[in-house]
Amino acid sequence: MIMAPPVAEDLVVALYDQFGKHGANPATQLSSTPARRAFLRASDPKDLEVAEHKLAGFEKADIVINIMGSKNTHETNDVGSEKNAAYRTAMQPLQEEIMGKRWVFTQYPASGNAQEAEMSTEAYEDFVHHAVNKDWKAQKEFQSQLVEILDPASDLRVRSGDTSDIRMSIDGMQPVNCAGDNELPDGEVYTAPVLGSVEGEVLFDKPLITRGREIQDIHLRFENGEVVEHCAEKNEKLLTSILDTDDGARRLGEVGIGMNRDIDQFTYNMLFDEKMGDTVHMALGRAYEESVGPKREQNESAIHLDMIVDMAENSVIEVDGEVIQRNGRFVFEDGFTN
Template sequence: MDPRIREHAETIVDHSTDIAEGDDVIVSAPPVASDLVVALFEVLGDRGANPVSLNADERAKRAFLRASEGFETPSHEQALMDETDAFIHLRATENATETGDVDPETTAAYSVAQQPIREERLSKRWCLTQFPAPANAQLAGMSTEAYENFVWDAINKDWGAQREFQDQMVEILDPAEEVRIVSGEGTDVTMSVAGNTTLNDYGEKNLPGGEVFTAPVPDSVEGSVFFDKPLYHQGREITDVALEFAGGEVVSHSAGQNEDLLTEVLSTDEGARRLGELGIGMNRDIDRFTYNMLFDEKMGDTVHMAVGMAYDDCVGEGGEVNESAVHVDMIVDMGAESRIEVDGEVVQRNGTFRFEDGFEA
């Protein structure tokens, strides 16, 4: 076994989820990630934990979704999540478009039924990470070996140093009142973050980490955003997403490809038409776009915004939490002709932060 797999497993158990003796742990993974599951069970055994494995098979999920006519929250799955101490989910796929022929309305209905389980999972210690499977390498346009190196360079790193680097942005954003994002001709959007909390993601709940993020005040978002990076959602690629906000809501939208899927996302529920997250990518080891949001949203010189659910931990006491059954991240390239303003002051220009060498105000 590649020793980097064992290192990955140790990072998940010790850094990301802080597993202790006696902890009950769910490991959810597809078959192609079995090497990392084996390594995890070995490390969890060393720590005296009690793991159980769930098979997250995309082919099986596709078959279920296409065969079902309606969904209810499964009580046995809910009970399992209620009782666990920690949840570890491994992403990896043998076919990146496996669920591409599932009707978007079906997927949206399934997401709504799963919402109580998802909310319970988010209340636990949890970690979402990636195993470098060949199909993910293919989607990224990379050889399997190159993709493995890319994944483990982004994951097996000094997270203490990364935390210190990102803390500099947290100190700017956490006390802020208003943020403005400008990029090219298509993006000029403002939002209030007053009273909300900025979190430092240094490889705990998401591995890799490499972002700072907060929640916009739901009704404060005004302006337009052009997401120049594509995304894969439900096994389909959505490109050139443009959103127009007024009073916090998406009042118009378009996409160059699969606009119908974007429409279904925004129509899931009332909260799906509002922003639930503003994130700033700061992981310099993620230096290329790979069609994998777990990595792409952390990429240096990017900003991402998510329509839908806001994380409770980002919303200040007494603030409004945007609730939704979806949380869909989309990315803006901030490498050129761009800036981030916080309370009227430029804090990043063309991808360089004011605390980095080469910054020009």
């Protein structure tokens, strides 16, 4: 099953050519953001539920390929927060079905995404291809050094400037080495915090686009694992509505460390931005099963909202009291300073 927008037809055609050569049996489901916008604006939130025939297609599929690409990244800007939240809750069974398959999530270099990144379409195509066409075996080996540090660890602390000092337990959780298996581009190591363990405050100083709108400078304060105070420089009401989606939306489900230095500029696209070297990202909401250790509770939510901290300057990551990254450089890299 392929999920793809109309703008990515060239990539779908190329995939179908390969499917024919390998005896696969493909089907494509159109992922039209303008159509979803029209539907949600006309719908009653109480009526939103996953369509059984849509779910059945994914239940029968062995592999899911999800392709992003947009002519307008702000297409759903005028869809109300209540409807967005209701839609994501309704689609949760579909997301769970997809996550149980072999799946890959990637980007078609569409003109709307190039515009959002403030790049020409040609330059953006080169940027996407350069980020994707890597020696993923070598990248995995590089990232395995961080996995070895995190695997036996109990405590993780992230400090950045005067605005971020956040601590959490990762005891018994699993570090996941992401190097081209499910996302392209890739290049991160992530895990999940133990529920109830997150304490402190953090400023996510990189903006993000979600629900068709930009949120800037998200500041969160945690007590006993939950967000107790929040604010944002731009679209704070949208942030509030996301936090109110369900109980799990006020807890972190992921903490990840970007390690792909071929992604060398910010593009307002989380698939790329969270993988950048010299960054840490944390996600409110759903934890991924792979990162939750045995006998550890998984945070459940209809949302998974990634947010990024720039770690290039005046920043450290500590594991069990030891600095393992300073100003973006890891302890196992040249240039690391104690």
